[in-house]
Amino acid sequence: MNYKLLATDMDGTLLMDNKSLSQQNIDALRRVKEKDIEIAICTGRPYNSVEPYLRQLNFDCWVITSNGSVIRDKEGKIISVIYMKSEALKKAIEILEEEKIYYHISDEKYTYIRNQLQRVKFLRKVIFQTSATYWKAWFLSLWIVLFDKNYKKVDFSTFTRNNRNATNIFIYSEDTKQLQAIKEKLEKIKGVDVTSSGQNNIEVLDNDATKGKSLEGLAKLLNITKKEIIAVGDNFNDLSMIQYAGLGVAMKNAEKEVLENADWITKTNEEHGIDYLVRKIIEVPKKSMEI
Template identity: 65%
Template sequence: MTYKLLATDMDGTLLMDNKVLSKENIEALKKAKEIGIEIVICTGRPYVTVKPYLEKLGFDCWVVTNNGAVIRNKEGKIISVIYMRSEALEETIKLLEEETVYYHVSDEKYTFIKSIRERIRFIKQFILQTEVSYWRAILLAPWIVLCRGNHKKVDFSSFVRQGGRAASIFILSEEKEQLQKIKKKIEKVRNIDITSSGFNNIEVLDAEATKGKALEKISNLINVKKEEIIAVGDNLNDLSMIQYAGLGVAMKNGEKEVIEAANWVTTTNQEHGIAHLIEYIMAQEKEDIIVS
């Protein structure tokens, strides 16, 4: 089989645990690109946190952010945004306001927050997963929230009443029981999709906004058949694209459900699993050429 499109998740897949894009994965993606495979980055992240990695890749590619709600073409132009329906957004926000839990709302441009202090704490903890020192994280987190220009502090009840729009809602809690309780409540809301990119979070989107459906849109736009697609990921928010693709690939460090749904399992993100996958694909295609 000749594959024409490779869709990859970022955290836990393309990136190592310290959020670094390895030289091995960069070189492998470039090789895939050179033999005509379109690369699609599919992530739950907002676009502003993806851009630095795109610059490191050094080539243009399709980008799906907010877990499928926002699609950008290779020139970085937005071609599709799926917002949560107003009734679903209002009901979800009402449920979250009844809880003592961190959450933020994103559209294609901004991250809406209710507490600057909470957001700085969230960003600091995220930065500390990287190789950045503790004191640099202390300084960097406030700058990201206050100076970068993509955060807006809002009262969420007013935000909804005034017609605010959401591509995705991210909910964080280190208490598993609290997350399960919140998830059960939100599951009653109509026209939404609930997923997760980690053990400590829930992500809420419109029912039509999934990585799988975004991948289907892109493949239709560039005339790539389903069986010509490879999709790789590690977590529950990757399931839809892994199930859609002709070759669904799980990371060895992936969740059990993802590994069970996949056609093939590559090495872990710490072992440059994307590079290993591409080497495997290229070897298979070379073998097919020799046989034929």
């Protein structure tokens, strides 16, 4: 099969556990570009946290962020935004305010937070996972929150009354029982898709804004059929695009449901699974597709 588009998730897929890009995966994607195959980065992250990786890749590619809510062209210009419906957003915020749990809301430009200290504590946990020292994680978290202009402090209780839009909500807790209870409440809201990119989070967006639907929209724009697409990921928010693509690929470290729905399984993110996928499927298509 002559594939024309490779869509890849970031965390747990393209990135290592410490959130770095391996040289093997960078080189693999560059080889894909040399074959005139389009590349789409598909992530739950907001665009500002994707930009440093795009600079590291140093080639143009399509970018789908906020789990499919925002699509940008190869120059970084927005070509599509899907916001949560106002009433659904209002109900979700009411549930989260009652639960007193950490969450932030994003649109195509900003990340909205309740207060700076709460955000610093959240970022410190995330950065600490990248092998940073305890104090370096604190310092970087403080610097990001205090000086990054992509953050806006808001009163979530008046968020919808102030006519603000949201592409998605990200909810975080290390209490998995609390997350499950909240997920069950959120799933009752009409018009939303509730998913996750890890055991410690929930992500809420409009039900027309999944990675799969955005990938379908991008394929129509590029005049590419689903059979000509490879999509690869590791978590629940990747399921829709893995199921849509002609070849849906799961990382070996993927969730069980993702593994069960995939057409093929590559190596883990720590084993440079994107590089392995490129070598086994795109560069040597006649060879066996078994690991």
